[in-house]
Amino acid sequence: MAINIEPAVIPHLVVGDAAAAIDFYIKAFGAEEVGRVPRPDGKLVNAAVRINGFMVMLNDDFPETCGGKSMTPTSLGGTPVTVHLTVTDVDAKFQQAVDAGATVVVPLEDQFWGDRYGVVEDPFGHRWSLGQPVREVSPAEIQAFMSGTGG
Structure with a gap:
C-alpha cells in the first residue's frame, strides 16, 4: 500500500503552553x-489544528533541544513571521480573535491594495x-500609491 503524500507548506509554531x-x-x-x-x-x-481549512502544527517549548534556548516569540523578543488568513467576513473574524484575547x-x-486588513x-x-x-x-494603482502620486 502506497502512502499518499500531498506537497504542502505548514506553519509550525513553538508556544509556551x-x-x-x-x-x-x-x-x-x-480552529x-x-x-x-x-x-x-x-x-x-507535536499537535495540529486546522485553521481556515489549512493545517497549523505547534508544540510546547523545549529549550533542552535547542541548546538551552527558549524558542517562543516571547523569549526571543518578538517574531519576524506573520501567519496570514484570507477570510470572507474579516470584521467578524478579527473581532472574534480580539474577543478571545488577541492584541490588536x-x-x-x-487598505490601498484592495483588502480590508488588520x-x-x-x-x-x-x-x-x-x-x-x-x-x-490594478498594479498601476498600487505603484502610484507607493510612489506618492496616488491615494
Whole structure:
C-alpha cells in the first residue's frame, strides 16, 4: 500500500503552553483540533489544528533541544513571521480573535491594495494578519500609491 503524500507548506509554531494555544486558536480562529502527542509530563511534542481549512502544527517549548534556548516569540523578543488568513467576513473574524484575547497590532482598515486588513498578536507572541479582498486594484494603482502620486 502506497502512502499518499500531498506537497504542502505548514506553519509550525513553538508556544509556551501548547494546550492553551490550541484552546485559544479554537476560540479565536474557529480552529479544529486535528491531534496532539503529549509526553508523560503533559507537554506537547507535536499537535495540529486546522485553521481556515489549512493545517497549523505547534508544540510546547523545549529549550533542552535547542541548546538551552527558549524558542517562543516571547523569549526571543518578538517574531519576524506573520501567519496570514484570507477570510470572507474579516470584521467578524478579527473581532472574534480580539474577543478571545488577541492584541490588536494593526487596526482593521481598508487598505490601498484592495483588502480590508488588520493584524493581531496571540497571547503566545505569534502574529496573525486577517484580510478580505473588498475591491480590485490594478498594479498601476498600487505603484502610484507607493510612489506618492496616488491615494
